[in-house]
Amino acid sequence: MRKILAALVLISAVLISSCAGKAPEPEETSPPPSPAATQTPGEAPGETASPSPEESPGGTPDAEDEGALGAVYTETITIEGMPETVSYALVEGSFGYTMPIDVDRFEFIAADGKDYYICALNEHVWMSVEHEETATVEEMREKLPEWPEGAVVSENDVTITENKYPARHVHVLYGTSYDSTVLDYYIVGDGAGGCFVITHCYFLEGAEGWGARLYYMTQDFAIEKA
Numbered sequence: 069m070r071k072i073l074a075a076l077v078l079i080s081a082v083l084i085s086s087c088a089g090k091a092p093e094p095e096e097t098s099p100p101p102s103p104a105a106t107q108t109p110g111e112a113p114g115e116t117a118s119p120s121p122e123e124s125p126g127g128t129p130d131a132e133d134e135g136a137l138g139a140v141y142t143e144t145i146t147i148e149g150m151p152e153t154v155s156y157a158l159v160e161g162s163f164g165y166t167m168p169i170d171v172d173r174f175e176f177i178a179a180d181g182k183d184y185y186i187c188a189l190n191e192h193v194w195m196s197v198e199h200e201e202t203a204t205v206e207e208m209r210e211k212l213p214e215w216p217e218g219a220v221v222s223e224n225d226v227t228i229t230e231n232k233y234p235a236r237h238v239h240v241l242y243g244t245s246y247d248s249t250v251l252d253y254y255i256v257g258d259g260a261g262g263c264f265v266i267t268h269c270y271f272l273e274g275a276e277g278w279g280a281r282l283y284y285m286t287q288d289f290a291i292e293k294a
Contacts, residue, residue: 136160140171145284148276154284159183163199165264167289170281185285192249193270193278195285201262205236208255208263215240215251228254229289246273252282258291 138158144151156168162178167185169176174185174195187193200208215221223238238253252268266289268282 137169137171137176143284145280147280154281156285159185161197163197163264164258164292165197165199165290166292167197168285170285173281174285185282187278190274190278192247193274193282195269195282196267198265198267199258199262200265203263205255205257205263208265209236209238212238212253212265216242218243226254228256228286230287233257233289233291241272244272246271248272250275250279252279254286256289256291264289264291 138160140155140157142153142155144153146152155171157171158166159169159176160166161183163183169185173187173189175188177184177186181198183197185195185197200211203211209223220241221238223236226235226237227233228235233256236253236255238251238255240249240251240253242249242251248271250268250270250272254264254266254268256264256266258264266286268279268286270278270282
């Protein structure tokens, strides 16, 4: 009996000794997560439209009144040496005058104290009519705007509307290139102490075309209140 007890004690001691010497197994830990890749956004910058330049022929302002036109009629004129039939309508101007307008190529507006005949096909071509109630032809000539240095200016006395109205004609040429600005001023006494100023604006290459069209319109200018 004693031998059996001694054997049991010996076995227990061996087991305890073996458990005490065994190192604890480390806890399994998950590896730290890899940092997520930072992606550069692939968004393109928003499109920004460039502002459109403002189209206003000769600095012509917005219309205050488009005016009433008379019945359309036709006349044959000469453009660049060739006969051409043109459709016109009579404009009753803002200052007691009438003048035909080429209805296929021009539009009429009244703005800022002037009447404008604006070419719908070329922004560099237009005509204006203004009126000063108390001014002589010489005084209105002195009030014309200054021109660029180097512009060639010539003037002479003419008549318009089949020699009906004497006028001072001032011709201004800005340069000699094809697109150089050309201005023609016709200063006409109104017979009542005032003056009309009719201004043509076009470009050098268009003198025999657009310049002629403006001239033919002016040749039927008529003062109603004189």
